[in-house]
Amino acid sequence: MAFIRRRLLTRPALALLDLCCGQGRHLAALSQDGHTLTGIDSSVCLLALAAGAVNSDTRLIHADVRSYCFAQRFDVIICMESSFNFDDSEAPSVMRMLANSLAKDGVLLLHSFNPPYAKHVLPRRTWTELDRVFICEGRSYDNNKLVIIQERFTLLENGCYDRFTSEIAMSMREKRNLSVLAAEAGLDLTEVYGSFEEGELNDEQPELICLFRHAQLPAQ
Ligand SMILES: C[S@@+](CC[C@H](N)C(=O)[O-])C[C@H]1O[C@@H](n2cnc3c(N)ncnc32)[C@H](O)[C@@H]1O
Numbered sequence: 001m002a003f004i005r006r007r008l009l010t011r012p013a014l015a016l017l018d019l020c021c022g023q024g025r026h027l028a029a030l031s032q033d034g035h036t037l038t039g040i041d042s043s044v045c046l047l048a049l050a051a052g053a054v055n056s057d058t059r060l061i062h063a064d065v066r067s068y069c070f071a072q073r074f075d076v077i078i079c080m081e082s083s084f085n086f087d088d089s090e091a092p093s094v095m096r097m098l099a100n101s102l103a104k105d106g107v108l109l110l111h112s113f114n115p116p117y118a119k120h121v122l123p124r125r126t127w128t129e130l131d132r133v134f135i136c137e138g139r140s141y142d143n144n145k146l147v148i149i150q151e152r153f154t155l156l157e158n159g160c161y162d163r164f165t166s167e168i169a170m171s172m173r174e175k176r177n178l179s180v181l182a183a184e185a186g187l188d189l190t191e192v193y194g195s196f197e198e199g200e201l202n203d204e205q206p207e208l209i210c211l212f213r214h215a216q217l218p219a220q
Helices: 002-007 025-030 044-053 091-101 115-120 175-184
Strands: 015-019 036-041 059-062 074-079 102-113 125-130 133-142 145-155 161-171 187-193 207-214
Touching: 002 025, 015 025, 025 036, 025 044, 036 044, 044 059, 074 091, 091 102, 091 175, 091 187, 102 115, 115 133, 175 187, 175 207
Parallel strands: 015 036, 015 074, 036 059, 074 102
Antiparallel strands: 102 207, 125 133, 133 145, 145 161, 187 207
16 A cells, blocks of 8 residues: 555545455555545445445446446556456457546556466465365466466365365466557556565566556657
């Protein structure tokens, strides 16, 4: 949050959009800062949680961002925790929608997991034992996606195991890929960090933090 305040919320009374806001963690934390806040998410459950966490002036929109058009422009758009999770057929139009929703001097922040970190540093498989629950997690990285397969074994009272398997696919676009997508939508990648402390991006950093602004037209 300190990063967002320091780098993006540099003027009073800005209009901020949290794209794929989920349970409203970021909106809630910013609710006392005097900005006009909007969140959008496709999950009714998470928006209900968000409604309980944000202040009453915050606008929460229930919609799928792949087919939504905002009637206003925002000074700041944030999209946190790998929420820009769209495949190659969807990502260009979402990026264009974001570019069209950004005010003239606005900033778009995309935050995600850093793909080289996932590829080279994360273990392929981990095993974790909690009280009566054993979790085996396998990870694979392919074609802009991190796929996590989790098997969860719960020891029941009768000595048998309950087994639950889930699969999550997360978009893992590298800096270059995001930069090309943004350029096609008329945005420049202007700042890149590997941590919220403004650390340099490298393969050891789990975060990828990119700031985009409207592309500058070449001088005549
Ligand atoms: C990883 S969560 C992150 C939530 C929040 N940004 C945070 O940092 O806590 C991803 C969120 O994206 C939302 N989401 C996924 N696809 C969406 C879509 N097409 N339109 C709107 N929201 C979407 C999910 O409902 C979920 O709340």
